[in-house]
Structures are given as structure tokens and as C-alpha cells.
Amino acid sequence: MSYQNGHFIGGEWIAEGATFANHDPVTGAEIGRIHEAGRETVDRAVTAARRAQPGWAALPVAERAAWLRRLADGMEARFDDLVAAEVADTGKDAVQARTLDIPRGAANFRVFADIAAQRPDNAYHLPGTLSYTIRRPLGVVAVIVPWNLPFLLTTWKAGAALVAGNTIVIKPSELTPGSAAVLADIAAQVGLPAGVLNVVNGPGAGSAGEFLAGHPGVDGVTFTGESRTGSAIMRTVADGVKPISFELGGKNAGLIFADARLDAAVEGSVRSVFTNGGQVCLCTERLYVERPIYEEFARRLAKRAEELSREREPMPMISAGHREKVLSYYRLAASEGAEVLAGGGVPPWAESGYHVEPTVLTGLPQGSRVNQEEIFGPVCHIAPFDTEAEAVALANDSRYGLAATVWTRDLSRAHRVAAAVQAGLVWVNTWFLRDLRTPFGGLRLSGIGREGGVHSLDFYSEPSTVTIKLEDA
Ligand SMILES: NC(=O)C1=CN([C@@H]2O[C@H](COP(=O)(O)OP(=O)(O)OC[C@H]3O[C@@H](n4cnc5c(N)ncnc54)[C@H](O)[C@@H]3O)[C@@H](O)[C@H]2O)C=CC1
Numbered sequence: 159m160s161y162q163n164g165h166f167i168g169g170e171w172i173a174e175g176a177t178f179a180n181h182d183p184v185t186g187a188e189i190g191r192i193h194e195a196g197r198e199t200v201d202r203a204v205t206a207a208r209r210a211q212p213g214w215a216a217l218p219v220a221e222r223a224a225w226l227r228r229l230a231d232g233m234e235a236r237f238d239d240l241v242a243a244e245v246a247d248t249g250k251d252a253v254q255a256r257t258l259d260i261p262r263g264a265a266n267f268r269v270f271a272d273i274a275a276q277r278p279d280n281a282y283h284l285p286g287t288l289s290y291t292i293r294r295p296l297g298v299v300a301v302i303v304p305w306n307l308p309f310l311l312t313t314w315k316a317g318a319a320l321v322a323g324n325t326i327v328i329k330p331s332e333l334t335p336g337s338a339a340v341l342a343d344i345a346a347q348v349g350l351p352a353g354v355l356n357v358v359n360g361p362g363a364g365s366a367g368e369f370l371a372g373h374p375g376v377d378g379v380t381f382t383g384e385s386r387t388g389s390a391i392m393r394t395v396a397d398g399v400k401p402i403s404f405e406l407g408g409k410n411a412g413l414i415f416a417d418a419r420l421d422a423a424v425e426g427s428v429r430s431v432f433t434n435g436g437q438v439c440l441c442t443e444r445l446y447v448e449r450p451i452y453e454e455f456a457r458r459l460a461k462r463a464e465e466l467s468r469e470r471e472p473m474p475m476i477s478a479g480h481r482e483k484v485l486s487y488y489r490l491a492a493s494e495g496a497e498v499l500a501g502g503g504v505p506p507w508a509e510s511g512y513h514v515e516p517t518v519l520t521g522l523p524q525g526s527r528v529n530q531e532e533i534f535g536p537v538c539h540i541a542p543f544d545t546e547a548e549a550v551a552l553a554n555d556s557r558y559g560l561a562a563t564v565w566t567r568d569l570s571r572a573h574r575v576a577a578a579v580q581a582g583l584v585w586v587n588t589w590f591l592r593d594l595r596t597p598f599g600g601l602r603l604s605g606i607g608r609e610g611g612v613h614s615l616d617f618y619s620e621p622s623t624v625t626i627k628l629e630d631a
């Protein structure tokens with residue numbers, strides 16, 4: 159597969175700007191060339207979105223919902239193309255792409271179509287008055303997404319923004335432009351009005367991402383990615399005081415109590431640490447295990463990590479640069495005195511591409527950088543605890559607050575710990591099980607705001623309250 163991607167603006171493909179290379183993370187080979195959007199290209203995309211926005215917002219919500227369903231049908235019709243694009247860009251396993259990433263695109267569009275079409279308006283009565291709320295779209299929304307779950311995250315934001323009446327300019331990661339290009343094709347194929355959905359390509363800082371976030375014609379920014387990038391985007395949009403919705407990094411804890419079903423806790427932790435090469439903001443990087451089962455749990459987790467490596471899983475890191483970042487943490491752990499229970503380097507079979515070994519570390523202090531900084535690779539540190547209070551305190555000892563997992567068969571403890579752990583998402587005896595209507599997002603460095611269900615529709619629209627004094631009869 160080799161392709162050349164331009165930008166999708168006002169319903170047309172435009173190949174302008176210098177090109178840069180896209181690499182296959184499995185082999186490192188060049189698989190495509192991407193045009194980089196400069197300020198003028200970004201301006202054309204925002205102008206197209208602005209031009210299309212009043213007409214799009216004027217459609218009854220039921221009609222916008224119908225467009226989203228047509229787009230979801232289009233995704234299902236082009237399912238294999240989307241899988242191929244996502245696998246080529248990210249190196250992820252085709253089974254995961256077929257069962258998680260790509261089906262979530264259609265689900266993301268359908269859930270917001272259903273919720274928006276059925277949402278009742280709010281009316282409030284005080285004696286002699288009637289107050290009600292009108293919701294208006296923000297206008298043009300910049301959708302800036304990372305490379306780890308490209309299609310899932312693009313559609314998660316695009317579906318809600320569109321059905322709320324916004325037009326959008328998507329800026330995929332420069333490392334994974336493929337599935338957004340197929341989505342643009344689908345928009346053209348189903349006849350979505352020109353300018354409603356636009357795509358510009360290129361890097362972030364000093365390029366397409368920054369030009370887009372800072373463009374005066376952009377009314378709101380939704381972003382998923384690293385916390386530092388979130389800070390940079392906040393600075394870019396500060397002058398315009400634009401609404402932002404940020405899903406940022408995590409340093410997620412998993413708490414395994416001695417009464418947990420051990421098999422389920424081990425396999426669940428294997429998933430939560432190693433899925434997608436650990437490159438999901440929800441992945442667990444810190445495991446705390448109650449002392450009576452600590453040795454057994456650590457031994458079994460390390461054995462599974464070695465098996466995954468022998469089976470040539472998990473997927474590669476997205477780029478040579480990101481592999482180097484993850485390996486630098488492996489080296490840091492060794493220099494900080496960690497005991498390496500599994501992995502710790504590059505798999506012996508990896509001759510090319512960006513693989514690292516699934517890695518289990520132990521023996522580091524809670525305050526070490528490896529226990530405090532987001533690594534975003536297939537790696538966790540594991541430590542014992544003695545009491546529930548200690549487990550909660552360890553989980554909360556982080557500048558992040560995105561997700562946590564709790565493994566126990568004690569229902570009272572599950573509720574107590576879920577309420578005490580400071581994270582936007584807590585899974586009990588499972589991980590990454592998603593009901594798309596629930597609020598999704600994190601505390602502290604993990605983000606600002608929540609998306610999901612009506613929480614998304616609230617972000618992508620502004621309420622105006624109208625209050626009428628009723629005349630006496
Ligand atoms: N927690 C999470 O969800 C994610 C965390 N990461 C972490 O972030 C590190 C850096 O990876 P990146 O791909 O560079 O993530 P990033 O957060 O920098 O990039 C995500 C998106 O933001 C854009 N972007 C970057 N700087 C921007 C700016 N100043 N203004 C506007 N848009 C901008 C990028 O082009 C991309 O589309 C990774 O090594 C990984 O550790 C990466 C992706 C997701």
C-alpha cells in the first residue's frame with residue numbers, strides 16, 4: 159500500500175503543500191507521502207467550514223442525525239478499507255482493528271444521532287415566568303487527534319460535533335492520516351454537504367495543528383493527546399477564549415485485592431497493560447497487589463508478558479521516536495534500580511520496525527519518574543500493598559487522574575474504593591468496557607471536561623436561557 163494524501167476541503171481533495179513521509183511501524187518502510195497544510199490551506203478549510211455552518215445548523219436535528227446514520231452506513235460499507243488504513247498507519251493487529259477501532263466509528267456516529275434526535279428541550283417554571291434553554295452549535299470546531307486510536311477518536315468527536323450543528327476541520331496525527339482520508343471519502347460518497355467535514359494534514363506545533371487551533375474562524379477545540387500538548391493548545395487559544403475539551407495523558411493504577419478472581423485479574427491486567435502496545439491513555443502503568451497474592455500475581459503477569467513477546471505481540475510503537483522514548487524509560491528504570499521481571503528491551507526477533515518488549519518492572523520507589531510519568535508503552539511497575547487505605551493512597555499519588563481498575567469480589571469494597579480513587583473512570587473487574595452514553599475524561603493533568611452522550615452534546619453547543627414574564631390573565 160502506498161498513497162499520497164492531500165487535504166479534504168469544501169468537499170474536494172486538494173494536494174498542496176510540501177510532502178512528508180509516512181512509515182509502517184512494523185517494518186519502518188515508507189508507505190505514503192502526506193501533504194502538509196500551511197496557514198493558507200488551514201484558512202481555506204476553516205473558511206469552507208464557516209461557509210457551510212449556517213446551512214448545516216439550520217437543518218432540523220433529525221436531518222443531521224440522518225446524515226450521521228448515512229455516514230455510519232458508509233463506514234460499514236468501507237469497513238475493509240478503514241481496517242487496511244488503520245493497520246497500515248499504526249501497525250496494530252487486524253483483529254483489534256476489526257473488533258474495536260473501526261466498529262467504534264459507526265457506533266460513535268449512531269450513538270450521537272440517537273441521543274441528539276431524542277433530546278428534550280429544557281423548560282423551567284417560576285411563578286409568573288417561563289424560562290427555557292436554547293442550544294446553539296459552537297460554529298466551526300477543530301478536531302485534533304493523536305495516532306494511537308485514530309479512527310475511534312476522530313469519530314468520537316466528529317459525530318457529536320456534527321449532530322450538534324457544528325461544521326468541523328479534522329487534523330489527524332501526522333503519523334496516522336489514513337482512516338481520516340477514508341472518512342472524508344465516505345463523506346463525499348454519501349453526499350454530505352460540502353464544507354461540513356474537512357480534513358487538513360500536517361504536524362502540530364508550528365504547523366497545521368497550531369494554525370488550526372489558533373485560527374480566528376475556529377470557535378472551539380476538541381483535543382486528545384499528551385498533557386503538554388494540551389497546555390500548548392491552551393496557550394494558542396487563550397486570546398480567543400475558545401471552549402476546549404481535552405482528553406490527556408494518564409498514569410493509571412490497577413488495584414488487585416487478595417479476594418479477586420486471580421485468573422480474571424491477571425488476564426484483565428494483561429489487557430489493560432499491553433493492549434495496543436500500551437498506547438492507550440486508559441492503559442494501566444502502575445499495578446498495586448495485596449501482599450498475600452503479590453508473588454503469585456507478579457510471577458503470572460511476567461510469564462504472560464514473556465509469552466506475548468514470543469508470540470510477537472503486542473503491536474509496535476508508532477514511530478522510531480516513540481520507541482526511543484519508551485526504551486529511554488526502560489533504561490531509566492534500570493538506572494533507578496528496578497528489578498526487571500520481564501522484557502526491558504527490544505525483542506530478539508525485531509530486525510526492523512518499532513517493537514519493544516512487553517515489560518514488567520518492580521522495586522522502584524513510588525516517587526520515581528517511572529512511577530510518576532506517562533510512558534505510553536507496553537510496560538507496568540508492580541508493587542505490594544497491605545491495606546485498602548494504602549492502596550487508595552498509592553493510586554491517588556499522581557498528577558494524573560484518568561482511569562483506574564479495581565479487582566475484588568467484595569462489592570462493598572468495590573464501591574468504597576471506586577468512590578475514593580481520584581480518576582474520571584474506574585473499572586471494577588474489567589477494563590475498557592465502554593457505554594458511549596457515560597461521561598468520559600479525567601482529572602488534573604488528564605484533561606478538562608467530559609465527552610460522551612449528552613456531555614458531548616453539551617460541550618459542542620452553548621446554552622442560552624430565555625426568560626419570559628407571563629402576563630396576568
Ligand atoms: N495520552 C494520550 O492519549 C496520548 C499520549 N501521547 C504521548 O504523547 C507523546 C507525543 O506524541 P504525539 O503524537 O506528539 O502526541 P501529541 O499530543 O503531541 O499529538 C496529538 C495531536 O496533536 C497535534 N499537535 C501537537 N502539537 C500541537 C500544537 N502545539 N497545536 C496543535 N496541535 C498539536 C499533533 O499533530 C496530533 O495531531 C507520545 O510519546 C505519547 O507518550 C500520544 C498520543 C496520545
Ligand SMILES: O=C(O)/C=C/C=C(\O)C(=O)O
Binds near residue numbers: 307405
Ligand atoms: O473513547 C474511548 O473509548 C477511548 C478513548 C481513548 C483515548 O482517549 C486515548 O487513548 O487517548
